[in-house]
Amino acid sequence: MTPSNPSRRIEKPMRVEVDRPRCVASGQCVLVAPDVFDQDDDGIVVTLDERPDAPRHEDVREAAAICPAAAIALREE
């Protein structure tokens, strides 16, 4: 693992993992990053893109930070 680089210009690849059993269907991730997260028929999170490209990283981080159930994990490799 390389240490994370704070530079905005060199974004590390990001991998999104969701913990569906934890999800409480608040829908906040869908509001913040609709290209990356969606909900199934019961409102439970599904990932549309597990490896979002760099311009979406900030929104995905925001989604993970506001998820009330901490059901979104990010691996920035």
Place this chain on the structure above:
Amino acid sequence: MADTATSAPAGLPEHPSPRAAGCPFDPPPALRSLQTDRPVSRVQIWDGSRPWLITRHEDVRTLLNDPRVSADATRDGYPHRSAAMQGSDPASQTFLTMDDPEHARLRRMVTAPFAIKKIEALRPSIQKIVDDLVDTLLAGPKPVDLVEAFALPVPSLVICELLGVPYEKHDFFQRNTRIIVRRTSTPEEVAAANAALIDYMDDLLADKLARPADDLLSVLATERVATGELTRREAARLGNLLLAAGHETTANMIALGTLALLRNPGQLALLRETEDPEVVAGAVEELLRYLNITHSGRRRVALEDIEAGGETIRAGEGIIFANDVANRDPAAFPGPDRLDLTRNARRHVAFGYGVHQCLGQPLARVELQVVYGTLYRRIPTLATAIPFDEIEFKHDGIVYGVYKLPVTW
């Protein structure tokens, strides 16, 4: 260190504490002092018990997501809001006061209609409801009470449509819900109001079983009651919870939000002059943060010993989360007492946090976006019709707001 748990409680701050005179939008000053000096502190509540009060934003988020913290209101040590709530029948609990797995089982029965896309699909009908009510306001006499004429009807009409409750019954359910959320109601009054609402919902579910329609109560009736997964009584409690939560909270946000905006004309102008839905959506988050109408906080009980803020919360001790002052934590929101519709307020805890975070938040957001994005544009000269210091605030309410808001234009 003195053992405050066994020594005289004198000197322990009482909770809730009053807001400062002339500052009806700000949390009580005592909470601000605790946040600075003792962010995890014992307080004394109405029954003489001494639960912990959590006042910092980060601690609220961490602990509300901690599996050692229980929402089960039947556990010893749970800090009840009032005698009426303490006295409520353990069999009448809803998933709000249950832990997983039972909480998740019941909550997931009603999450589907609140998914973002399904709520977005309701936006045109919500816009129509708001437009029609504004038309009626403009055609009617003035001054008029904005609460009765607008703030309560908007969410009541919307939740009735979603659940399949006839709106003609609104006097009945609004009156009974008001009794339940008033902190000064006696246990007998609350029990009677609850029973009336549950009986009504029970009858309605029987109708839906016989003649299902395209609404959430019909889904509960045909997919949960008919299958034996829920008794009709359990489904009635679930329906009643959604009906109450669906109108009382949003109604207070509409009226109190309007008053806060009228007191901050520069901010009101931002809303009145924008056509950008992103600006309106951001304004909704900031008003949720700033007003935090669920001012009696979230209630929990510790299942194990927990270290927090330099204190040890022992297993079996009550915890109250003061999300109102947490939303004014300068560590999370710079200049927290300024209403700034342009700030990123999305990390507020007005809907709570953790697995119990508000189920209806997508609906509340769209309702408030439509209201705040419409009312001030359609009535640009909207103004209060009585002096500010004559407006009565719901200091005694489990949900904060104004009783009446006479307005003119």
